Each structure stands twice: as structure tokens, then as C-alpha cells.
Amino acid sequence: MTMASDAAQADPEKNGAARQEQPSTPPTTTPSSVEVEDEYSRFSSRRKIFMVVILAWTGLLSPISSTSVLSAIPNVAETYNVSGSMIGLSNALYLVFMALSPCFWGPWCQTLGRRLSCLTSLTIYLGCSIGTALSPNIAAFMVFRMLTAFVGTAVLIIGPVAIRDLYAPLERATAIGWFYTGTLVGQCLGPLLAGAIVTYTTWRVIFWLQTGLGAISLLGVFFGLPETLHPSKPRPLWGLSRTNKLKVLITMTNPWRVITPFKYSSLLVTAFASGALVWNQYGLFTPIRYVLNPRFNLDSPLQSGLLFLAPGIGYIVGTFGGGRWADYVARRYYARRGGVFVAEDRLYAAVPFMLLVIPFCMLIYGWSVDAEFGGLPVPVIFMFVQGVAQLFCFPSLNTYCLDVMPDRSAELIAGNFFIRYIFGAVASATAIPAAESIGVGWFSTISAILLVLGGAGIWAAARWGHVKPEP
Template sequence: MDVGGFHEVPLDLRAITSEATSRQISRLQSRHSSVGDETSEPEVLHKTASEKDPKYARFSNKTKHVCLLISAMSGFLAPLSSLTILPAIPEIASRFNTTEEIINVSNAIYCVCMSLSPCIFSPCSDIYGRRYTFLFCSVMFCVSSALVAVSQNLAMFFVFRCMSGFFGTSFFSIGGHIVGDVYHPTQRGRAMAALVAGAQVGTGFGPVFGGIIVNFTSWRVILWVMMGAGAMVMVLAVFFLPETSVQTVHSLVLAEARKTNPSTRFVFVPFNPLRIMKALKYPNLSIDGFIAIATLYTMFQLQTPIRSVLEPRFHLDSPLYSGLFYLAPGMGYVTGSFIGGPWADWTVKRYMKKKGRRVPEDRLRTVLIPLGIMYPVSTMIYGWSIEYKKGGMAVPIIFLFMGGVAQTCIFPASNAYCVDSMPELGGDGIASSYFSRYVAAAVASASCLTSIKNIGLGWTCTITAIVLWIACGCAVVLIIWGEQMRIRALVKAGLRDADDLNSIQRQMVKRHKEI
């Protein structure tokens, strides 16, 4: 059957939805068949890896760029909300009569909520569509930010701050889905780099902005600004963000329901939030997840205590001055966003010419230098220079910048790999990566000050560098054995044919003989 130029094949429920949804469609099919309806089974649009796939030609380049812009702007919100208050931690602790460590714990809880968010909203975007899920989360982000701004006690601050993290982080996974919906795999590196750049600009410049606000007015103004930024993104989405899903699960279930009740307008589709975590059972996704964990762990380990370690080191007497140190990694993030994505796409195309086919693992070759050299070395030099009070302000500024460049060269390749390596899982791949990385961010936020007080900044940064080197080893494992590992896991799960694995093994043997 052909609809609008797309070829349709029977619906494979294993690839796009949960067992609960499968059972629901089966019940609906049984119900309408019992009243004599002999129509065919529901169908879903077939997705191929070919560059001629009409899925990627549904939108003009202008529309694709608008979708990417809105997604990148939305990705700006969660890290901005998380890190903008870092320069204000002493003032917030004083307002609620608590310690800075307790406020850092609130940041850790915020990160835990960030990790849980993809488990809910990634399946929701598959079921109900990207646009509706995006709009709901943007409304709730605005509401929760306003409630944090008017918090009257520590409990209220904790609860609504967690809500803002929960709804704000949804934009990462939804944005990754949107990129996967509209951009071909050979173009996803650049698109993912733009998406990451939005988040990293918030990460780098948010604390500077927060330092300026706290220096001249109240920390509550930060949250009102967050609400305004969320409202702006929401308005843009209302008018300019189309539905990018080829076909949603809800539309399939609704079509079945209307066969027996044509007036049905909405059907609740159940899903299992643990489905996202189950995606980590695939070894290549769990290994790539560790790369993301190590990268984000390092970022929070370095940035969370900046004010606490740099104010006494350089005798700074204003949150504005310590906040300016966040400009260094921020500029690094922006610079790296222009390097990482194009570099990843160039690498994929280069190895396509060598192998005669596209291998998603080849994209990860671009992370070896930033993950194995730039980031760990920058982290160690930053830590030990402050520990021994060597080099003045120039040293931490330079190496925070270098670490920022390295980080933004890692994420586009890692994120794009989650999307295009296992399209059979829908959005679960990228969502599982965000789940795992923000658990690491929570650990870093909660433990960084304690670690620095007990073993010093130098050894804390050394341990962090070791974690990065382990992650680099993970990238090497995926580059060498990842393709076989991935196909074998999909065959075991029943999502690929055993012939695919045999074909890959034959091609690898042939390639080895040629070398």
C-alpha cells in the first residue's frame, strides 16, 4: 500500500511501543472483528536508511532549520535553570537558614528529576506526538519556574525546583527525536551539534547571567527570567513547530478504536516508563551511555564548585567576578559546537567511502582525541593549578575553555549514535542516554564539595580524568566490536534477522583480509 509516496508495511509493535500498547491494539482489533469488521491490520510507515527515503523529504530545509532552532532554544532552558543559581547558592542558603551543601543537594535532586524525565516524555512523544508533548512540557516548565520564584521555605524550593528540572529536561529527548525525524543520518552530526550548542550555551552563560543578577538584585529574579524564557519557547512552538513524527502510536490505536466507535476522539495509551531503562540492556547503548555519563559527570564536577574554590583562591569579593569564570567553558562550548558536529558527519562520510556502507560506530572515532586527551588533561591541569596556586587566573580560564571545546566535540557524536545506531528502538536510545547521564550529574553535584574538602581539588580532578580515560576505552570497544555487538543484540531481541549478523561478519572478515 502506498500513501503520499511512503510505502507501508505491517505494524511491528516491538519496535515502536510497549507490550501494554500491543495488548490494547489487540483488544481493539478483537472487538471490531467480533462485530464483523474484516479490515486489514493497522499499518505503519516503513523507515529505511537510504538517503532517498521520503521520510526526510517531508519538510523543506527552512522548516527543518526552524524545528532545529526551536529544539535548540528549548534545550537551553534546563541547564540554564540548573546552573544559573550556582553563583546564588550562598544567598539562597542564607535565605532558607541552611548550608551551601544542602543547596547543592537540591541541585543533585534536580538532576535526578532530569534523569527521570526522559522515561516519561520520550515514550509520550512517540505515543502522542512531538508537538503536543513539547507544548505540555513548556507550559509546565513556566508554571514550576514561577513557583520556585515565590518559594517561602526550603521544602517548597526543593519540590518546585525538581518539577522545573523534570519538565525542562524533556526538551533534550524530544529535541533528539525531532532531529531524528527530519534529518538523514549523514546530516545528524551537524544537527545534533546545534542541539547540543543550545544546551551548552545555557550551561556556560547561565552562571554568568546568574552572577550578574545576584550582584545587583535578588536571586528570585533568576527564576522569573527562566519563566519568561520558557514562555518565549512555548510561543514559538505554538506557531512554528509542526508535528515531525511520521505516524504516532496514538493515531494507530485511535484508528482501531474508531472502527467500532467512529465518534472516539481520544484513547489513553498506557506505557511502561521503565522501557527507557530497559534500552540499556543493549550493550552498545550502555557503553555509549557511559561515555555520556563520564562527560557530564566531569562538567558538573568542575562547574558546581567554581564559586567555592575560586573565590578564596583569587580573593574575589563579589558573585559577579566568580560568575565571569563560567564564560571560559561557555565560550568553549560555543566553539566546540562548530567543530564536533561537522567533524562527526565528515568522519561518517569518509568511512562510508572506504567501506561502501554506513556504519554508525564510525561516528565515535571523533571522540577519541577530545575524550582521551583534551578533556582529561585540561581537567587535571585546572585542578592542580588551583590546588598549588600556580599560574594565576589565566591557567583555569584557558583549561576550562579547552574542556568546554572537548565536551561539545563529544556529545554530538554520542547523541547521534544513540539515534541512528538502533532505529528499531525508536526514541528509547537517546532517552536512555539522557537518563544515565543526569544520574551522573546528580552524583557529581552532591559529592563535589565533599570530595574537594576531603582530598583536595587536585585529586578530585585526577579521579575525574581517570573516569574520562575509561570512557575513551569504551569508545574504542564500540569502534572495534560495536557493530557485531549491536546486531547480535537486535537479533537476540527479535528486531533483526540472523542473516544480518552473518552478512556483517562476512563483510568484516573481507575487510580484515583487505587490510
């Protein structure tokens, strides 16, 4: 395992990470109290909370858009006279564009700033949502869905980076946990709302609702979210001619910048672990109406939509402890090391949940459905528990990306999202065919194996990832 930071080599003091154990690794320290006061005290605590609320609300949009169609798959398929697997494929393409989107928005928000990037993406999101609602055929439906994914995912990158701008390292995982409440609850809220909508009216209303939610977010960002990037941070476009601005913009927004950090194996295994969690989410959510409705004789989209409440409530419950747990683990290792901050220490917070809790829940869920034992309470209870456990994983994994290379935090978060939504796309495309061919039990077993591998990987990264190998 390796972990080195180009930024840390250039300016160790600035980046606020330390490597006392290995002298050959670039040594850095936590920011001094003067630096922390200057960088993280520009906004009051209440103002920061308000900004996190705006970002969390905006973070609802893309996940709601990605899962809302799940409760309406048969209805949309009937409208366009295609199979349910075709609509599942459209959702997989949505996730592919969610994966591609960070490769652009990560560098863009570093270059253009957080506020301008957020406003631009939300404006386009509104237009794409309207286009989806009015789509006359399956081709138009899929195109507008893919464009919605590309712009809607922007805030999933901008949000964590803005929180990194606002909070000091040993505090930010708690704020990250609250932000991800919006993104994860959105995944569960979408099918629930869609189930109610298609029970009583047309599925197109789903996307008109999506348009209204986007308009609220746009107003919130416009009036309540200032630029969070610190004034002392580099502004690559300032003072340049129009031609040079274009050249720098092309260079800075090269998607390859998002991929290159994966030469560090610790970042790669962290992205794999994040991908395993997202695989688990979409592998669980996508086939619910096709799997649980016939298993428990549920006969309406609203009833299947209610099943998404179990993981959704789990996410909300996990919010109250997940981020705090990640910060607690980081502070504990910080004290144990005598005031030395090592970014990889935070990864320990996710290990027990990925190695044990979530895989166990998925095995019980899948085989209880396949073997038809335990009734409805068994899958509901274990969907809830795995939802809580996921909120004890995501804050540490995402905050690690913000801590390890502070000057490239947007690109690292973007690269992590690129990997995780590739996993989500594959899970979304294969979940229904797999449930029909090999069964829910074996598909859940595959999810559990991926989670165990991800948990083992981040344990290794936390244990050895800060050791610089011999050249």
C-alpha cells in the first residue's frame, strides 16, 4: 500500500498531515491554531450549519432522480412499449453518467469555484428534468436522464469539498455525515414518492416534482451559499487573458486529473470499498418491486415504495452517529500518536461495518427472501440495520479523500465517485436479470463478498497505507 501527496511534498506545513512513523515519507503537521482560525473561522457556526443544510438538500436531487423511477419501471415500460429490463438499463446509463460526471465537475469546481459550479449545474438540471417529463419516446427519455445525471451529480462533489473548506480536519466528518444524509435518504425517498405518484397518477409527475425540488435548491444556493473557497487559495484563472483562461481551463478540467491519483493503492482500495457500498445499495433497491412484491403478495407501487422506508430510516438513524464515530476514531488515533494526524487512521471507523455488519445483513436479507422464511419483518429489519451501518462507513471513506491531499480534495472525491457509480451502474443493470436467473440469495452473497473485500482493503490501507515503499 502506498500513499504520498504531491502537494505535501511541495508544502508540507500547508497540507496539515503528518507521517512521523516513516522519515522517508513527506512529514507534515496539523495546522497551527492561527492557520485554523484564519481558514475555518470565516463563517459563524450557525452559518456553516445553514450552508450544510442547503448542500444536503441539494444532494437529494441526483439520488432521488436515480431511484425514483424504480417504483415506476413497469409503468414507464408500458408507456414506451419496452421491457422492464430496458428501463433498468436506462437507470444503469444514468449511473454511468453519474460516474463520468465527477471527472469534469471535480476539476471545474477547483477552477471556477464552488458557488458558480453549483449554480451552473442546477440551472441545467432544471432544463433536463423538464425534458424528461415531456419525453415523447424512450430515446428522448434516456438522453434527458443521462444529461440529468451528468449535471445532478455535481453537488455530490461540490458538497464535500465545500464542507472541507468550512470545517477543520477533526470536525468535518460529522458535517460530512449530515451531508450524506441528504444523498442517501434521497435514494430511498425517490421510490417512495414515485410509488405514491404512479399509484394515483402518471409517472411523468415524478419528473415535474423533480423539477420543483431542483428549483428550490437553485434558490437556496443563490441566496444562501457564498463561495467557500478561501481567498488565499489559488485562483487559476485570475489575471489571465481570455485566451490563456481557456488554455488553463482545458488543462485544469482534463478528466485524467481525476484518474491519476489512483496510482496510490490506498486511494484505489478506498474507492473500491465505496464502490462495494454503492453496489450493495443499487443491487438492493433496483429489483425490489420485482422481488418483494410477488414474494409478499404486494399489489401496488405504493406498497413496494413503502419498503424503501426501512433503509431510509436506517440512513437517518445512522446520521446521528456515523460522522461522530468517524471523528471520534480520528481523534483517538490523533491522541495516541501524540498530536500527529494521519489521514488513514480515519479508515478504521468503517472496517467493522464493512467486514461484518453489512455482509451479514445482506446474507440474511437475500436468503430469507429466496428461501421464503421469516416473513416480511426479516428483510425489513435487515434492510434497516444495513442502512444504519452504511452511514457508519461513508463519512470516514469520504472524509479520508478530503484529508489525504487537501489541495486536490475535489479531484480525489471526484475519482472516488467515478469508481463507486461504475459499481452502481453494473449493479443496477444486472440486479433484475440476476434475481430472475440465480436468485436474490446468490446475488446478495455476491454483494456480501464485495463488501468483505472492500473492508479488508481499507483495513490494510489504514494499517500500512501511510508507509512509503522502497523505490
